[in-house]
Amino acid sequence: MSLRYALLALLSVEPMTGYDLYKEFESSVGHVWHAPDSQIYPELRRMEKDGLLEGEEVVWGQRGKKRQYHITEAGTAAFRDWMNGTLEYSRVRDPAHLKAAYLEWAEPEAAREQMRAHIRHHTAQLEQWREKVREIEQGTSPMLTRRLATLPASEHSKTTAFKKFTYQGLIARAEQEIAWAQQGLALIDELYPAG
């Protein structure tokens, strides 16, 4: 259900095609929410059917065309309602922690490699999120810049602050995961003193 609101969030800035949205999910917004194009196109059609969006054929070159969607009033209202409601949290389901609980089954070196992979994964994410925070602070985030251009100056600080707050939370989480995996490496060394 969240994909729908991620799409509404983007379309609240400006009209976009499915392909535009797909590219956003591959880059900028993709660092908070990801979706493949095979999920985006049908969802856009469903949203149009539900009255949240309106699509319009736009010419592209000589013979080409593309479908550009813009958010409707009902779409804006639905997004606002989602924001004013409370999220339901789903049950834990984390493969990395499931695996960690049974690492005694792995060879010591495989266990270490799993911890290193955990560190690599979260380090890569960390760098992307830190870059995002830098962009927000320096006003060089293209999407945020376009968003701010649609809003009165009085809204700018809030809009910016929540984006930065979000990325900082993700950064803190990644740092915690890295610290945990480092403790894991230390634990493995302790449990398998030979090597």
Next chain:
Amino acid sequence: MSLRYALLALLSVEPMTGYDLYKEFESSVGHVWHAPDSQIYPELRRMEKDGLLEGEEVVWGQRGKKRQYHITEAGTAAFRDWMNGTLEYSRVRDPAHLKAAYLEWAEPEAAREQMRAHIRHHTAQLEQWREKVREIEQGTSPMLTRRLATLPASEHSKTTAFKKFTYQGLIARAEQEIAWAQQGLALIDELYPAG
């Protein structure tokens, strides 16, 4: 795919029925991995077809019967292979952070309530995981006790250490989430000084 390995992890202790496994997912192991029974029963049949398990009819009362599954050698090998391999990490998809990024759309009080819900959710998890660590330390975890009984004494410390390590990681994560949401509450107060 992880459900399969969560089931193998449990069945490596002793034979169980689908219902036994379902109950484990509702309580003990459910604090690391959750699955509904409607997912467990078909997965067990698929695993039997793949030769990882063998099911056997067991009488239950006068007319009742139940199907008890035990892990095969191929099942043990598959679990060990999974443990020795490296996990693939999936892309970010976190509704709470997606929502946090656009909290300027919410009423201040709704934004606060979202942060409070985040704190409530992670506090509840925290308590369950802390209780798990206590059980592990005091040797009162039923599942772990039964597992240790199947293993030579030399394996006990490793088996226990990785379970504790896992829960400690989940605890640290939950604590981080709570701290983040508290920063969120402070930020909302700052951005909406009136109320």
Next chain:
DNA sequence: GAACACTAACTATGGACATAGTTAGTTGGA
């Protein structure tokens, strides 16, 4: 003007997961 990368949109398949049922037997207490 052919090749190539990109834009644009869609389809097909299968697994994962949530939610909501159904059917039938067992066990223990009022």
Next chain:
DNA sequence: TCCAACTAACTATGTCCATAGTTAGTGTTC
């Protein structure tokens, strides 16, 4: 003895999501 709660297992539906294609037009470059 009956009822409620529990044990046991299964089905059905729909969404979500990953993976892997397909088709067709555009724009640039060698």
